[in-house]
Amino acid sequence: MTDDTTVILSQIEEEPKTTNVVLKKRTFRKKSPLDKGLSISYENYILKKINLADFKLPDLKNxxxxxxxxxxxxxxxxxxxxxxxFNKIKKTIILQSIFRGRLARxxxxxxxxxxxxxxxxxxxTDFVTMEPLIEISPLNFFSYKDEKEFTYGFHIASLIHLxxxxxxxxxxxxxxEQISAHIIGDALAVYNASHILSATFRDENSSQLVMSVRGCVSNRNTNTSSIFRNASQTNQLNIMNNINNNQQMINDYRxxxxxxxxxxEESNMRLSRIxxxxxxxxxxxxxxxxxxxxxxxxYTQSSWFSNLSHGDYGRLYRALYEIWNFRSQLPRSVRNKICPFHSPFDSIFNRPVYHTDLNFQQIQKACLIVIENMVYSGVDEDHRxxxxxxxxSGLTLVSxxxxxxxxxxxxxxx
Incomplete structure (x- = not known):
């Protein structure tokens, strides 16, 4: 054996032995629908078509x-x-949609x-709110034709209050002239159906609006099932008998x-000035x-107020009341600083009255008193x-x- 052969053999013997390495197969955990932000709910079951079998037992229990x-x-x-x-909910929603469609019709x-x-x-105009009929929303409008073929329009809440x-x-x-039972039935049907169909209607008509005790707007239970049960407790105002009483209320405003x-001393001076x-x-x-x-x-003009019509004053009174109590969303603490002596509507009227029961001077003076209370009474200039x-703001609604x-x-x- 030659020397070269000996070297080659020795190199072969010195090379490290290789071993077979077994690689483990990498496994991936199946993602739960929760990982994708999909929870178990009716909406996801119907709209996202989630498979409940993909969820774990604790998720299903929750x-x-x-x-x-x-x-x-x-x-x-x-x-x-x-x-x-979920299937029962689906069927219930279908039935509700059919029912709501019937009510809408x-x-x-x-x-x-x-x-x-x-x-x-x-x-x-409407006989209570004095609001022009063209400005009453379709949701609140009701009309009927009498036996003489004349058609009358109303705000539905005004008619229910009547x-x-x-x-x-x-x-x-x-x-x-007397309104027939058929027309009354239609008005009640519209009112009840609107309460069910529209959250906006429920919010707007949660109370009936009419000038009442202390000059405010009376809050009445609007459950129409009790309308006739409670009707005997209240009598309709007689216009002719109340004109003098209304005048006395406003003239004796105390x-x-x-x-x-x-x-x-400063508050006493303000009150004395008013x-x-x-x-x-x-x-x-x-x-x-x-x-x-x-x-x-x-920067104002007094004519904005003095040029108003009888109907405009009726609308202004109602607008001022709604702004003061609802629209402005003023906290009671702030209202008490604007009108610390009493509510701006206190004691103007001591019983429920319609705008149409008042003459021009009476309704004008009632509005004037309210605005005076708002402007003159504040505890400081900022609140005035x-x-x-x-x-x-109320004046811009009518002028x-x-x-x-x-x-x-x-x-x-x-």
């Missing part, structure tokens, strides 16, 4: 517990319970002949003063009021400015010149 189902049992048993529940068919054409009505405050025979406030609001202003003639009071509003940093701001001059106030309300 879903069963949240849906008030028994949580005991195997995985297939829990899946069966959940699927039965009732609402459309019984709103009267002027529902699509308000010009058919012989009246231009039913509640009438003990015998509901009469049309425009012609004093609200009860919150004793805690007149503990300082009482002295109210001894002046109406026209002078209007000019003084708007001069004060201008002094608080505004805030009171003037809300009074002017076009005020709306054009202060469009931002009007837009804040719509």
């Amino acid at each position: 879903a069963a517990k949240s849906n008030k189902l028994h949580i005991t049992g195997t995985k297939p048993v829990l899946i069966q319970r959940l699927e039965e529940l 009732v609402c459309l068919s019984r709103r009267g002949p002027a529902f699509k054409n308000r010009k058919l009505c012989v009246n231009d 039913l509640k405050t009438t003990s015998r025979g509901v009469t049309n406030p425009y012609n004093r 609200p009860t003063i919150n004793i805690n609001s007149i503990m300082t 009482q002295e202003i109210r001894t002046h003639p109406i026209e002078q009071r209007i000019h003084e009021l708007f001069a004060e509003i201008d002094r608080l940093g505004n 400015k805030l009171g003037a701001f809300h009074a002017l 076009m010149t005020a709306r054009n001059a202060l469009p931002w106030l009007y837009e804040s309300l719509i």
Whole structure:
């Protein structure tokens, strides 16, 4: 054997021995639908088409517990319970949609002949709110044609209030003729159906609006099933007998003063000033009021108020009440600083009255008193400015010149 052969053999013997390495197969954990953000719910079961079998047993138990189902049992048993529940919900929703469709057709068919054409009505405004018929939303509109072929339009809440405050025979406030039972049935059907169909309608009509005790707007139970049961408890106001009483209420305006609001000399001076202003003639009071509003940093005209019509004053009174109590969302603590002596509506009227029960001077004076309370009473100038701001906001809803001059106030309300 040669030397070269010996070297080669020795190198072969010195090379390290290789071993076979066995690689383990990598396994991947199956992702749960929860990893994708899909929980067990009816919406995901119907819309996302989730497979309940993909969820783990604890997830199924949590879903069963949240849906008030028994949580005991195997995985297939829990899946069966959940699927039965979701399928029942699906069928219930279908039945509800059919029922709501029926109610919607009732609402459309019984709103009267002027529902699509308000010009058919012989009246231009609602008898309680004094709101023009063309401005009443379709959801709140109701009309009917009487035996003489005249068509009348209403805000549905006004008509329901009329039913509640009438003990015998509901009469049309425009012609004093009795409204038939058929028409009353249609109004009740529309009102009930609208309550079910629309959350907006429920919010807007959770109480009936009419001038009432302390000059506020009375809150009445709107459960229509009790309308006729409670009707005998209240008599409809007799217009002719109440005109003098209404005049006396406003002329003898003496609200009860919150004793805690007149503990300082400055508050006593403010109250005395308001009482002295109210001894002046109406026209002078209007000019003084708007001069004060201008002094608080505004640019106004007294004609915005004095040029309003009887119907406009009725709408203004209601607008001021809604702004003060609802729309502005003012905390009670802030309202108490704007009008610390009493509510701006206190003691103006001591019984429920319709706008149509008041003559021009009465409703004008009622609105003037409310705005005076908002503008003059504040504990400091900042709160008097805030009171003037809300009074002017109400004015923009009924005066076009005020709306054009202060469009931002009007837009804040719509």
